[in-house]
Amino acid sequence: MARFIALQAHDVRFPTSRTLDGSDAMNPDPDYSAAYLRLITDAGNGHEGHGFVFTIGRGNDVQVAALRALESQVLGRDVDETLADLGGLWRELVHDSQLRWLGPEKGIMHMAIGAVINALWDxxxxxxxxxLWQLLASLSPEQIVDLVDFRYLTDALTRDEALEILRAAQPGRAEREARLLAEGYPAYTTTPGWLGYDDAKLARLCREAIADGFTQIKLKVGNDLDEDKRRLGIAREVCGPDIRIAVDANQRWDVADAIEWMAALRPFGIAWVEEPTSPDDVLGHAAIAKAVAPIPVATGEHVANRVLFKQFLQAGGLSVLQVDATRVAGVNENIAILLLAAKFGVRVCPHAGGVGLCxxxxxxxxxxxxxxxxxxxNRMIEFVDHLHEHFVTPVEVRGGRYHAPKAPGAGTEMLAESIAEYSHG
Amino acid sequence: MARFIALQAHDVRFPTSRTLDGSDAMNPDPDYSAAYLRLITDAGNGHEGHGFVFTIGRGNDVQVAALRALESQVLGRDVDETLADLGGLWRELVHDSQLRWLGPEKGIMHMAIGAVINALWDxxxxxxxxxLWQLLASLSPEQIVDLVDFRYLTDALTRDEALEILRAAQPGRAEREARLLAEGYPAYTTTPGWLGYDDAKLARLCREAIADGFTQIKLKVGNDLDEDKRRLGIAREVCGPDIRIAVDANQRWDVADAIEWMAALRPFGIAWVEEPTSPDDVLGHAAIAKAVAPIPVATGEHVANRVLFKQFLQAGGLSVLQVDATRVAGVNENIAILLLAAKFGVRVCPHAGGVGLCxxxxxxxxxxxxxxxxxxxNRMIEFVDHLHEHFVTPVEVRGGRYHAPKAPGAGTEMLAESIAEYSHG
Structure with a gap:
């Protein structure tokens, strides 16, 4: 019988602020970082579980402290039993009343639980x-709903409704899996659009994106309206009318600002407006969505949990749902969110980039x-071409599509050399 | 010129779980704790700033790590300049983009910023x-609005509207201050109502509450409906028809559960229902409020920030707003929330208890x-008679009223002996 014998947490930081990769209207100088977790067993089979929380620099040490605070909840557990009931473990960790007080279900402690859950899935x-995708897709509808905690969701999605959704998708599973392995999944790129890049670099990166087969790019906006118009003008000219251009304000605006700003940007042809305001402001997003229609409103990378996503869907506050791998409490909560999106018929276009999020x-x-x-x-996964070289199984994005990963695991394992080289402090 | 020369953080935990003080439907065994902060200057006047984040045990060490992570933002600053512009410092800390990523504006990092802000006010x-109350009440309307960050609030409350509210309250200030000093402020007590207490203790504490002059008590509910009816029956019998009895579910229910449960408890005469469901579920609270009317819905102790409070008010999700001293980013954010409540005409009945919250x-x-x-x-501050003896200036609650504190400071300073005796690990 194998047990968990060690939880190792690492404070890994990449000095991305030097090149202004990742610069936007709210985050001028991020240092892409990971509070990185290894779960080690005594099974003797060489397998470890790896997970992480993505952060952008300062405070990554606090996130690491939160990972370490979960050690006593993990060590000594039976590996087989734990992995066979990850829904049970999710409930136990998320509803631990003392830890829950620190959120509840949001922020540093919730993300730390997410990293543990993700490492266990890995x-x-x-x-x-x-x-991971193939493992999840091989589970029965009953096994999948057992992974989900429906607490606080039942006014929008019950267990039975979730089962119906999953059963309705059963017939075509094999065919879609084969198609995915053959053709991959659509991507869009944010690589050209960071605010810190000059015009020549913007234009060059737009051209490269098109040459690489992308059909949507995304530009950061929100600092200065005239600047945004100018940069969108450059991008639209380089891209022509057929490439979709989304814009991302990274929460820069109040409700009225967002509405006014988007009225001015509308002529450039906007695929969606992302994070127009506070990620907690469900009602604000709903007001913005109504005013800027038919431009879709996108959000999710900072939406703290399934309860907030539920309300965004109930209120019509988003029509592009951007799940993030490390913001909520891991794979299980993201399955709940995917089921909510399916219930409301809203498309999911994940947030990625950072380090390891793709x-x-x-x-x-x-x-x-x-x-x-x-x-x-009409769905796409965000792609940013940074820091993939630090992963054991980096994404393969070619022809504007993510190739379906075939390596066992959740994709979350960083190279040991990278962890060592970029360990902080 | 004085500067901040040290930030000391202490992991203080009281073993309250031994007596089930503080036990409710979601928190069966809390150990009331404080991630406790001392800010020390080289002014040589003996004054220190003290603040804390209240937690209930495990994870208090992570909260302490978050306090320490703010050291570099505080040390070396000019004391006079900092204290003269606490609105500026609030913006600087809350909008530090790297720290903000860890919330944003919620959870461990946000509460840590709150402790720093509160310590500076102290x-x-x-x-x-x-x-503190008298210091704040001596500021001009302009000085008060300068303390508030209106970002994300302007669709509900602008700076000008806040100024109007404050100016309208100027005429009676001196009279109300005199009355407060003479008569104090109304309190209600939660002391009788913890789930872990047996019937005899419940009845005895109800009798004592009435003898002590309280006109409202609060009972924890939500674990078992039959139990709740029985306990409410005992409380109502002891209290008679004129004492108000509020109930607190501590987030135990989904929306439909809350509605059903409250229909069953309605005959006992319910002053308000507190935390019926997830503190993130604005729309859920609005649905519950509509269904259980005229029973008021109360929430706030776990509401993460002013943006969520704004929406609770916009949606009619609460009619009793329960500010908490250490959940949001300190005094400044709580002033924003008080202004929002005033704008919407909703009464404020703060959450207290724990350690130091009163x-x-x-x-x-x-x-x-x-x-x-x-x-x-129709406003009251919660009172629970625990752990006051550990504070330098403990609250004085007599005749069911909080006496207005006269000692300089924010009331947040714990006795050095208590810090030493209950320091953890």
Whole structure:
């Protein structure tokens, strides 16, 4: 009988602020970082579970402290039993009353629980010899709903309704899995759009994006309206009318600002407006969505949990739902969110970029395609071409599409050399 | 010129789980704790700023790590300049983009910023020789709005509207201050109502509450409906028809559960239902409020920030707003929330209890009475008779009323012996 014998947490930081990669209207100088977690067992099979929380620098040490605070909840557990009931463990960790007080279900402690859950899924997928998306897509509807905590969701989605959604998607599973393995999943790129880049670099990166096969790019906006118009003008000219251009304000605006700003940007042809205001402001997003229609409103990377996503869907506050692999409490909560999106018929276009987010979140979209929504139509996973070289199984994005990963695991394992080289403090 | 020269953080935990003080439907065994902060200057005047985050045990060490992470933002600053512009410092800390990523504006990092802000107010009040409520109530409307960040609020409350509210309350300030000093502020007690107490203790504590002059008590509910009916029956029999009895579910229910449960408890005469469901569920609270009317819905102790409070008010999700001294980013954010409540005409009845929350939050209600809402009608501050002996200036609650504190400071200073004796690990 194997047990968990060690939880190792690492404060890994990449000095991305030097090149202004990742610069936007709210985050002028991020240092992409990971509060990184390794779960080690005494099984003697070489398998470890790896997970992380993505942060942008200062405070990554506090996130690491939160990972370490979960050690006593993990060590000594039976590995087989734990991996066989990750829904049970999710409830136990998220509803631990003392830890819950620190959120509840939001912020540093909630994300730390997410990293533990994700690391356990990584371990389970490695042991079963499957990439995570394929492992999840091989579960029965009953097994999938057992992973989900429906507490606080039942006014919008019950267990029975979730089962119906999953059962309705069963017939085409094998065909979609084969198609995914053959064709991959659509991507869009944010690489050209960071605010810190000059015009020549913006234009060059737009051209490269098109040459690489992308059909949507995304530009950061929100600092200065005239600047935004100028940069959108450059991008639209380089891209022509057929490439979709989304804009991302990174929460810069109040409700009235967002409405006014988007009225001015509308002529450039906007695929969606992302994070127009506070990610807690469900009603504000609903007001913005109504005013800027038919431009879709997108949000999610800072939406703290399934309860807030539920309300965004109930209120019509978003029409592009951007799950994030490390903001909520891991794979299980993201399955709840995918089911909510399916219930409300809203498309899911994950947030990625940062460090390791592309590697992790692709599994969720692919699982969704095979076993939940059953469609990839008008859906895309964000892609940013940074820091993939630090991962054991980096994403493969070619021709504007994520190739379906085939390596066992959740994609979350960083190279040991990278962890060592970029460990902080 | 004085500077901040040290930030000391202490992990203080009281073993309250041994007696089941504080036990409710979601928190069966809390150990009331404080991530406790001392800010030390080289002014040589003996004044320190003290603040804390209240937690219930495990994870208090992570909260302490978050306090320490703010050291570099505080040390070396000019004390006079900092205290003269606490609105500026609030913006600087809350909008630090790297720290903000860890919330944003919620959870461990946000509460840590709140403790720093509260400690600075404690220091400022000590230097000015006033209790915090009186210091705040002596500021001009312009000075008060300068303390508030209106970002994300302007669709509900603008700076100009806040100024109007404060100016309207100016005429009666002196009279209300005199009345507060003479008569105090109304309190209600939760002491009888913890779930872990047996029937005899419940009845005895109800009798004592009435003898002590309280006109409202609060009972914890939500674990078992039959039990709740039985306990409410005992309380109502002991209290008679004139004492108000509120119930508190501590987030135990989904929306439909809350509605059903409250229909069953309605015959006992319910003063309000508190935390019926997730504190993030604005729309859920609005649905519950509509269904259980005229029973008022109360929430706030776990509401993460002013943006969520704004929406609760916009949606009609609460009619009793329960500010908490250490959940949001300190005094400044609580002033924003008091102004929002005044704008919407909703009464404020703060959450207290725990450790030090009564000492801290009374200042907010008293400031509100003198300078914001201008009324204490139908308003009460929660009182729980635990752990006050550990504070330098413990609350004085007599005859069912909080006596207005006269000692300089924010009430947040714990006895050095208590810090030493209950320091953890």
């Amino acid at each position: 371990l389970r997928a490695k042991r079963e010899g499957k990439p 590697e992790a979140v692709q599994h969720l979209s692919m699982f969704d395609y095979v076993a939940v929504s059953g469609t990839a139509e | 220091l400022r009040a000590k230097r000015e020789g006033k209790p 000492e801290a939050v009374q200042h907010l209600s008293m400031f509100d009475y003198v300078a914001v809402s201008g009324t204490a009608e």
